[in-house]
Amino acid sequence: MNTAGLGMSTRAVHGPVVRRAPRSPITNPIFQSSTFLNQVGSTDEVLYTRYGNNPNQVEIAQRLAAMEGADSAIFLASGMGATALAHLAVLQPGDHLLATSWIYGGTRTLFSREFQRLGIDVTFVDPSTPREWRRRMRKSTRALFVETPTNPVARVLDLEPLANLCGVNGMTLIVDSTFASPVNFRPLEHGADIVIHSATKYLNGHSDVIAGAVVSSTDVIEEVRRLLKSWGQAIDPHAAWLVERGMKTLAVRMARHNSNALALAQAVSEHPKVGAVTYPGLETHPDHDLAREVLDGYGGIVGIQVRGGARAAGRVLRRLRLARHAPSLGGVETLVSEPRVTSHAGLSVKERRAQGVPDGFIRVSVGIEDVDDVIADFMRALSAS
Numbered sequence: 001m002n003t004a005g006l007g008m009s010t011r012a013v014h015g016p017v018v019r020r021a022p023r024s025p026i027t028n029p030i031f032q033s034s035t036f037l038n039q040v041g042s043t044d045e046v047l048y049t050r051y052g053n054n055p056n057q058v059e060i061a062q063r064l065a066a067m068e069g070a071d072s073a074i075f076l077a078s079g080m081g082a083t084a085l086a087h088l089a090v091l092q093p094g095d096h097l098l099a100t101s102w103i104y105g106g107t108r109t110l111f112s113r114e115f116q117r118l119g120i121d122v123t124f125v126d127p128s129t130p131r132e133w134r135r136r137m138r139k140s141t142r143a144l145f146v147e148t149p150t151n152p153v154a155r156v157l158d159l160e161p162l163a164n165l166c167g168v169n170g171m172t173l174i175v176d177s178t179f180a181s182p183v184n185f186r187p188l189e190h191g192a193d194i195v196i197h198s199a200t201k202y203l204n205g206h207s208d209v210i211a212g213a214v215v216s217s218t219d220v221i222e223e224v225r226r227l228l229k230s231w232g233q234a235i236d237p238h239a240a241w242l243v244e245r246g247m248k249t250l251a252v253r254m255a256r257h258n259s260n261a262l263a264l265a266q267a268v269s270e271h272p273k274v275g276a277v278t279y280p281g282l283e284t285h286p287d288h289d290l291a292r293e294v295l296d297g298y299g300g301i302v303g304i305q306v307r308g309g310a311r312a313a314g315r316v317l318r319r320l321r322l323a324r325h326a327p328s329l330g331g332v333e334t335l336v337s338e339p340r341v342t343s344h345a346g347l348s349v350k351e352r353r354a355q356g357v358p359d360g361f362i363r364v365s366v367g368i369e370d371v372d373d374v375i376a377d378f379m380r381a382l383s384a385s
């Protein structure tokens with residue numbers, strides 16, 4: 001059944017709505033099988049879990065495509081696997097990629113080390129000067145990559161001018177939409193060609209799976225599948241099943257992440273030990289107006305600048321009781337981390353400052369607990385430090 005017209009929660013819960021035979025299970029079983037029976041002499045598609053066509057893999061791909069409003073999608077074994085293959089599906093040796101400099105550190109390493117080795121040149125552009133995109137374009141530029149909202153300061157980029165630039169110059173616009181999830185933002189509606197997710201984060205939402213996804217036209221997804229067969233980053237059926245279970249509650253989880261994060265951001269802004277709070281739902285955020293226009297929710301990531309630098313931030317982190325110190329995000333539990341030593345460890349102090357991540361910056365992935373408890377945890381840790 002065509003899911004167009006159905007609400008986001010309905011798509012999240014049901015995925016593709018199909019009629020089921022009496023006595024079918026309500027939840028899909030796990031097809032923990034590497035291979036499937038083949039009729040002798042048949043030329044039908046071979047089902048093999050490395051090919052990404054195991055029923056558990058197909059189910060979540062269709063569910064995500066329905067939520068993003070896309071023709072097709074495919075899940076992989078990690079967000080990095082998804083980023084790598086999404087790019088390799090559209091880039092060849094000798095091609096040039098324009099990438100924003102406001103990106104996850106792992107993606108930066110992939111581009112600057114591995115892509116260079118493959119003969120794909122990458123230029124990092126500071127998106128705060130939009131003119132730079134055109135200036136840095138070459139005859140060989142085939143794609144433009146951005147992350148929005150960004151990690152960890154949740155800068156929101158305007159995709160429409162970038163989509164126009166790509167459209168006029170025959171380039172592919174690739175967007176890492178991990179922080180938003182399709183509930184808060186759907187890049188294809190704003191002119192993107194390919195969407196990437198680290199499904200490890202909100203899509204799964206329970207901090208128990210590593211997974212990634214690519215969403216695009218059928219042609220691009222079939223090219224990703226072709227690469228997947230050779231490069232081998234298929235998602236395991238059990239992990240795919242867990243992602244399916246997680247995705248069913250995505251819409252309600254995101255609503256709670258959005259409201260909890262806004263409440264925490266507002267509360268800690270008032271604390272005297274806090275120098276600044278970055279959250280796109282606050283009027284003080286540089287992209288607040290754009291965020292209000294293009295996002296359906298401001299997301300679950302709050303940046304807290306603790307006065308007194310890294311040592312002061314360390315004291316706060318040690319005093320938190322509910323919020324756990326761990327380098328991931330998007331799960332039901334509140335997690336805190338210091339980008340200085342995790343996602344942004346590869347950058348110089350100057351580069352980190354330029355991205356709004358000075359020493360003393362804490363990233364909070366606000367969970368879905370009772371928000372009063374989360375706020376009390378931070379207020380007490382800040383006051384006691």
Ligand SMILES: Cc1ncc(COP(=O)(O)O)c(C=O)c1O
Nearest residue numbers: 078079080104151178198200211
């Ligand atoms: C924005 C973003 N993209 C991609 C990734 C990579 O995802 P994974 O850890 O699932 O490989 C991460 C990981 O933190 C991320 O934050």
